Amino acid sequence: MGHHTPLYEEHVGAGxxxxxxxxxxxxxxxxxxxxEHHAVRQQAGIFDVSHMRxxxxxxADARAYLRFLLANDVDKLKTPGKALYSCLLNExxxxxxxxxxxxxxxxxxxxxxxxxxxxxxxxxxxxHTGRFTVDITPRPDLAxxxxxxxxxxxxxSQVLGDEGYGVLARLKPFFGAFAGDTFVARTGxxxxxxxxxxxxxxxxxxxxxxxxxxxxxxxxxxxxDTLRLEAGMNLYGxxxxxxxxxxxxxxxxxxxxTADREFIGRPALVRQRAQGVMRRLTGLVLRGxxxxxxxxxIRGPWGSGTVTSGSFSPSLSRGIGLVRVPAAAADGDxxxxxxxxxxxxxxxxxxxxxxxxxxxxxxxxxxxx
Amino acid sequence: xxxxxxxxxYTKSHEWVRAEGAALxxxxxxxxxxxxxxxVFVELPKPGTRLDAGKECAVVESVxxxxxxxxxxxxxxxxxxxxxxxxxxxxxxxxxxxxxxFKIKPADPAAVRALLDASAxxxxxxxET
Numbered sequence: 001m002g003h004h005t006p007l008y009e010e011h012v013g014a015g016x017x018x019x020x021x022x023x024x025x026x027x028x029x030x031x032x033x034x035x036e037h038h039a040v041r042q043q044a045g046i047f048d049v050s051h052m053r054x055x056x057x058x059x060a061d062a063r064a065y066l067r068f069l070l071a072n073d074v075d076k077l078k079t080p081g082k083a084l085y086s087c088l089l090n091e092x093x094x095x096x097x098x099x100x101x102x103x104x105x106x107x108x109x110x111x112x113x114x115x116x117x118x119x120x121x122x123x124x125x126x127x128h129t130g131r132f133t134v135d136i137t138p139r140p141d142l143a144x145x146x147x148x149x150x151x152x153x154x155x156x157s158q159v160l161g162d163e164g165y166g167v168l169a170r171l172k173p174f175f176g177a178f179a180g181d182t183f184v185a186r187t188g189x190x191x192x193x194x195x196x197x198x199x200x201x202x203x204x205x206x207x208x209x210x211x212x213x214x215x216x217x218x219x220x221x222x223x224x225d226t227l228r229l230e231a232g233m234n235l236y237g238x239x240x241x242x243x244x245x246x247x248x249x250x251x252x253x254x255x256x257x258t259a260d261r262e263f264i265g266r267p268a269l270v271r272q273r274a275q276g277v278m279r280r281l282t283g284l285v286l287r288g289x290x291x292x293x294x295x296x297x298i299r300g301p302w303g304s305g306t307v308t309s310g311s312f313s314p315s316l317s318r319g320i321g322l323v324r325v326p327a328a329a330a331d332g333d334x335x336x337x338x339x340x341x342x343x344x345x346x347x348x349x350x351x352x353x354x355x356x357x358x359x360x361x362x363x364x365x366x367x368x369x
Numbered sequence: 370x371x372x373x374x375x376x377x378x379y380t381k382s383h384e385w386v387r388a389e390g391a392a393l394x395x396x397x398x399x400x401x402x403x404x405x406x407x408x409v410f411v412e413l414p415k416p417g418t419r420l421d422a423g424k425e426c427a428v429v430e431s432v433x434x435x436x437x438x439x440x441x442x443x444x445x446x447x448x449x450x451x452x453x454x455x456x457x458x459x460x461x462x463x464x465x466x467x468x469x470x471f472k473i474k475p476a477d478p479a480a481v482r483a484l485l486d487a488s489a490x491x492x493x494x495x496x497e498t
Contacts, residue, residue, distance in 0.1 A: 017406070032461070033432055034407040222406065222432060289410055291430050312409045312432050340435055 001025065005050035006143050006201045007208055014218055022116030024051040026221050033222030037314040040190055040227055041358050044149035045219035046211045049189075051115035054142050054198055055122060058108045059134035066101065066109055068263050069128060071246055073256035077103035081175045083187055085254055087246045088113075088121060089265030093272060094242035095249065097121050098234065100187060102176050110183075112144070114236045128264065143204035147211060148194035148219075148227075150358065155214040156195065159207070160184070168195055189224060191231025191356035226311050229320060232283065232352025238294060239281060239308040239322050245272055248324065250281035250352070281308065282331055283352035284321045285362060290345050292321035292337060298347065300335035302328040307337070315355045316364065319345075322352065332366065371400035371494060374465055378481050379490035382439045385465065386481055389472075392447060393481060396469040397429060397438060397460065400494055405431040408457040413449040413471055420444055420473060422480070427470055429460060442480040444473035 002025040011018065016027035027048065029036060039045045057066060066074045072086035082103050088096045097117040102110040113121045118138075125136045147155060157165045160179065167179040168186075176185030176196075183198040199207055212218060225235070232250075234240055240249035247255065247269060255269060284292060284307065292310030299305075303326050310321035319337075329335075329349060337345040350362045373379075378386040383401035387394040402408065412428040420426045420440035427438035449471045453459060460468040475481065485493065 017403075028433075029406060032407050034409075034458075226432065291409060291432070291435065293435075314432075 003051070005048055006204050007048040007050060010205055010208055011048065011218075016218075016220060019221065021221055022051060022114065022118075024115055026051060027218070029220040029222045030218050033220060033226070034314045036217055036219035036223035037226050039217035040149045040192055040219055040223060041315060041355070042150070044147060044151035044155050044194070044216045045223065046208065046216045047146040047148070047219050047224055048208070049146050049196070050143040050201070050204065052144055053113050053115065053118040053122075054139040054144070055111040055113060055125065056108065056137040056139060057111060057125070057134060058137065059132070060107055061132035061134050062107050062109050065129065065132040065134045067261055068132075069125065070101065071255045071263060071265060071269070073258065073261060074101060074103065074109065076256070077101075079175075080104060081171070081177045083174045083176060083185060087240075087251060087254060088124070089246070089263075089269075090242060091264060091268065092242075093245040093265040093268030095236070095240040095244065095246060096124060096242060098236050098240070098251075102185065116237060141201055142198050143201040144196060144198050145204065145208060145211075146188050146190075146194065146196045147216060148188045148190040148192045150193060152192070152194035152216070155211055155216045158214050159210045171195070189231075189233055190227040191233070191353060192227070193357065225309075226314055229309055229311055229322065230313050230315055230353065230355035232322075232354060234281070234322070235309055244279075244324070245269055247272055247277045248279045248281065250322075276327070278327055279324050280327050280329070281322055281324050282329070283350045283354060283362070284310075284323045284335070284337070284347050285316070285350050285354070285364065286319035286337065287346040287348065287365070290319045290337075290339065292319040293340065294321075296340075297338045298323055298325070298335050299338070300325070300329055300333055300349075302326045302333070305329065305335075313354060316360060318364065320354055323349070325349065334366070371398065371403055372465070373398070373487050373491050373494070375487045377465070377487065378441070378484035379487070380439065380441045380484055381493060384438060384441050386441045386484060388481060391474065391478065393442065393444070393473050393475055394469050395441060395471055395473060396464055398490075399464050401436075402461050402464045402468070405429065405436060406433045407431055408460040411453040411457050411460065411470070413453070414446045416446050416448055418446045420446065438470060440473070441484055442473070442475050443477065444475040446471050447474050448472040
């Protein structure tokens with residue numbers, strides 16, 4: 001049996017099919033993951049993401065420490081509340097995890113890390129405090145929910161009260177702020193408007209019920225996966241892990257290689273860039289019917305590649321995926337996907353994202369856009 | 370709890386069979402569709418195809434996984450459920466009715482009696498959980 005979030009009973013009571021995810025028993029869906037997907041794109045859905053771990057980084061050297069630990073540069077964070085996406089790298093430039101870091105105060109940053117790698121991350125963070133005056137404090141006492149979709153804010157206006165909603169309504173994208181003890185942030189993993197809430201684990205069931213009472217649809221990991229895939233967002237453990245660098249994972253934009261900063265993994269990335277990055281991550285869309293599955297092979301004039309994430313896109317009614325391909329493979333190139341029984345399916349490389357804010361962002365049939 | 374209608378025959382690979390005159394209608398069980406989740410594609414054999422008992426003859430594919438469907442008994446495909454091409458979700462909503470897959474003319478009309486009855490299939494499900 002895996003770990004249970006404070007919302008476990010709520011999921012079971014709602015008829016969820018529970019699955020193991022990173023050592024946690026989590027809802028896969030509550031009946032139909034496609035219906036949940038559409039609810040988020042068109043209305044609003046609510047996700048239990050309490051399996052993810054908040055970790056406080058506090059102390060006089062918090063900023064200097066995170067500048068050394070993270071591939072992205074927390075010095076970009078000037079305004080309290082601002083968030084940054086970054087990879088945590090090992091010395092070889094391999095990705096230990098990807099995370100969000102919130103700048104809360106000069107001596108206080110908050111990280112949100114993935115469930116599976118969380119324990120390793122915390123050990124890594126503690127092992128590298130070294131010369132820095134900093135404390136690393138995991139927050140298993142906090143639960144986390146994500147409310148996503150075009151109607152998310154309307155629901156929040158009914159649920160969070162004047163003070164809470166007032167704080168949320170003033171937030172710009174990728175900012176967070178406290179409303180009392182509750183932390184609300186304009187972040188998410190679906191490509192839709194919405195927010196996430198970090199709250200005392202003892203209060204999350206009540207909050208969840210108030211949102212669902214407003215018609216916000218409980219959505220499971222199945223919908224979360226197709227939504228993030230359509231939005232072109234990587235999933236740790238699938239699209240990147242310690243065997244690849246961010247430069248091979250479509251995440252070069254999250255690596256800050258300014259001259260003034262040393263960080264763990266930097267020498268390896270600089271070396272890789274100088275030698276030439278041989279592989280890259282991009283998107284794949286099938287021309288006809290079929291579903292793309294993680295691990296499948298693709299072939300093109302430039303050689304072969306591998307599907308790192310694949311599914312059926314409910315918004316496009318097409319098989320889509322993220323693929324790791326040779327650097328020479330260009331978006332727009334035709335290629336072939338090798339199906340489960342060896343059959344060949346016509347496909348095309350496309351630059352993700354596929355869908356965001358309810359809008360299709362790729363040219364489905366490659367006939368020019 | 371999955372539905373297991375009493376008047377059908379079942380296989381260990383979670384197909385159901387309904388006798389209709391001399392023909393047999395084949396589908397996948399409520400348990401199977403529930404395990405697989407939202408169906409997105411169905412690949413059916415062409416009418417006229419001869420099926421061998423226990424051999425894969427169709428594919429049902431959900432968001433989560435693709436799964437083979439096995440011929441419950443030997444026979445010839447008489448008809449397929451064309452409507453599934455545009456509405457694969459019918460497999461989820463009505464697995465024993467509108468979600469039928471294909472109709473076969475069995476090589477041996479008695480072969481269906483060797484399949485599981487509802488109580489044997491229920492026992493199989495109980496042993497799997």
